[in-house]
Amino acid sequence: MDIFYNLIKCLVFSIYWLLIASITFRVLIKRRSIPSSMSWLLIVYIIPLIGISIWFFFGELYLGKRQKKIANRIWSISNKWLNELRSCTYIFQMNNSEVATSLFQLCKHRQGIAGIKSNKLKLLTNTKKTMQILIRDIYLARKNIEMVFYIWKPGGIADDVAIALIDSAKRGIHCRLMLDSAGSVEFFQSPWVEIMRESGIQIVEALKVSILRVFLRRIDVRQHRKIVLIDNYITYSGSMNLVDPYLFKKSSGVGQWIDLMTRIEGPIASTIGIIYSCDWEIETGFKILPPLPNKNMIKNESNQNSSIQVIASGPGFPENMIHQALLTAIYSARYELIMTTPYLVPSEDLLHAICTAAQRGVKVSIIIPLYHDSILVKWASRVFFSELLEAGVNIYQFKKGLLHSKSILVDQQLSLIGTVNLDMRSLWLNFEITLVIDDSNFGRNLLCIHNQYISDSYLLDKKVWSMRAYWTRVLEKIFYFLSPLL
Incomplete structure (x- = not known):
């Protein structure tokens, strides 16, 4: 009986470590972002039973x-x-405005066609x-x-x-x-x-x-x-x-x-x-x-004189295309950048690009909902506020409903509108679509909408934010740990 018990124990122990080693290998061999890789490894090693289960269902990107x-x-x-x-x-439109040229060149190179007029x-x-x-x-x-x-x-x-x-x-x-x-x-x-x-x-x-x-x-x-x-x-x-x-x-x-x-x-x-x-x-x-x-x-x-590109993401579509497009648009900004998103859990690259834009003199505004339908995302997004505010980004919290719009306006000329949230799920996982529009008239119309959103929002004060309760900071860090998995 003892021999049988020891055999079962050794078998379970071997399967357990085989699973851990296999997941570790899969995490390391796949070129993920470092925060995402670290989050997966920590969750698998700290809470292995839950971590292995989550990995089994959510760790790999695949279809049937x-x-x-x-x-x-x-x-x-x-x-x-x-x-x-x-x-x-x-x-096809052969020429684009100065602020839109880089992004339209990226789309043409990766998707094979120029902007459409x-x-x-x-x-x-x-x-x-x-x-x-x-x-x-x-x-x-x-x-x-x-x-x-x-x-x-x-x-x-x-x-x-x-x-x-x-x-x-x-x-x-x-x-x-x-x-x-x-x-x-x-x-x-x-x-x-x-x-x-x-x-x-x-x-x-x-x-x-x-x-x-x-x-x-x-x-x-x-x-x-x-x-x-x-x-x-x-x-x-x-x-x-x-x-x-x-x-x-x-x-x-x-x-x-x-x-x-x-x-x-x-x-x-x-x-x-x-x-x-x-x-x-x-x-x-x-x-x-x-x-x-x-x-x-x-x-x-x-x-x-206007043109449109369509960017699609998801399995089978050009990889990382939307993430590249967002980075290109942000780095193209010269004097103003306005973003609206219901879910603000950006990648490290996007966070760095937004902060850098503000630090080089671009007026950067991010409009997000004050009230939220997702507790996880709400708390995970809060951990980014301090870094954004410190860089000089204006964070507006929309108070008249749940702001679900997903848009970016660069220098009142280049607009991105679609289904993409600024979170990992939209950037790396789901089937999404974004319209890239190079049109000054359209940009001015979008600016009017953004200004209306801002007038219906609270501006987050950096000093008040820095005085928030200690327990909320702890909670933010816990959800930040999970942010690459959201």
């Missing part, structure tokens, strides 16, 4: 086998389409009005409607969007809807799924969450994009989920979510369409390449 295979070859298949797109020289842009700041405009566009659609959202929550005006889609599908419009499985769990449990499918709408549950799938791929890789594409000409993108702002998370006590969307008409729809095509193929295995833009789409002669 079929999805991974498609993702790895997606851009090589799309190269033929991209080459054909390059031949449409009439849509002749687009009509409109900023939308009110979620209810945005949905009303979207419903109008859905009813006016002539050919196709494609959508992808992280969250679709039934109820209120979101149901009006569903009705509009159903009516459009019944009159022969080809409608495709892709929703994240975790974010839109209430939608997939509702009757709308069957009603929509019966009307002819194709619905895909992206990155399905189930007990069996947790052993096949990471469960926290999420489809976080928000895209609407209508007739391959009108497109929407930004931070808004498909929810009624008066009903969404009403019980959380943070107020209405404040979002920012961009509605665009023009040839940029083709590049957004290829991103949607890639996402659709990763989930379904079927390719739905968008048509190439034709000269009839070039209707906006007044916007010949």
Whole structure:
């Protein structure tokens, strides 16, 4: 009996250290940031049972086998389409403003195409009005409607969007809807799924969450994009989920979510369409390449001096692209940099770039929510405040709801708007999208919105912040330890 007991003990002991050694090897061999690597090693060694479990589910970036295979070859298949797109020289902007040149050169080098001109842009700041405009566009659609959202929550005006889609599908419009499985769990449990499918709408549950799938791929890789594409000409993108702002998370006590969307008409729809095509193929295995833009789409002669790039991230897309774009934009700033984000847990490189911008004389403002839906992120973000304030960064805490907008404005000329939060999950993990816009008129409009946010915010005082309670500093450090894993 003692021999059997000792054998079992040795076996368990050997498996335990084999797991520890294996995880250590995986952490060291993969070129992660040093803080991220240290966090993983510490959590595995200090609380091994919990650490090993977390690593098993969240430590490696991977999709299911079929999805991974498609993702790895997606851009090589799309190269033929991209080459054909390059031949449409009439849509490309050859010159950019001084502040935008570096970022557009980076995008061209890594994604293969220059910025696209002749687009009509409109900023939308009110979620209810945005949905009303979207419903109008859905009813006016002539050919196709494609959508992808992280969250679709039934109820209120979101149901009006569903009705509009159903009516459009019944009159022969080809409608495709892709929703994240975790974010839109209430939608997939509702009757709308069957009603929509019966009307002819194709619905895909992206990155399905189930007990069996947790052993096949990471469960926290999420489809976080928000895209609407209508007739391959009108497109929407930004931070808004498909929810009624008066009903969404009403019980959380943070107020209405404040979002920012961009509605665009023009040839940029083709590049957004290829991103949607890639996402659709990763989930379904079927390719739905968008048509190439034709000269009839070039209707906006007044916007010949502006241009747009689209940056997509996630498995199968150019690695670290959004992180590089953010760094390039920040280092391009000469006199003003304004950033809005609901989640402020930047990488060390981003933190250094923001502080350096302030220290070299750029007026840097970061606008974040005063009230938050995530306790973890709220406390983790606080640890960065001291360093930012010391560098001269203005930190504004928005008090009229949960500021969910994700935007950057550089020198009132270069704008970045999309789904990307300033946290590790958006930068390294999820499927995200960002619009890079080189347009002074658009920049001035975004500045007006930022100034409105600032007028509805508290300015964090450096002296008051330095006098905060000791126990809060300890709590901040604990959550900072976990920040590379958030």
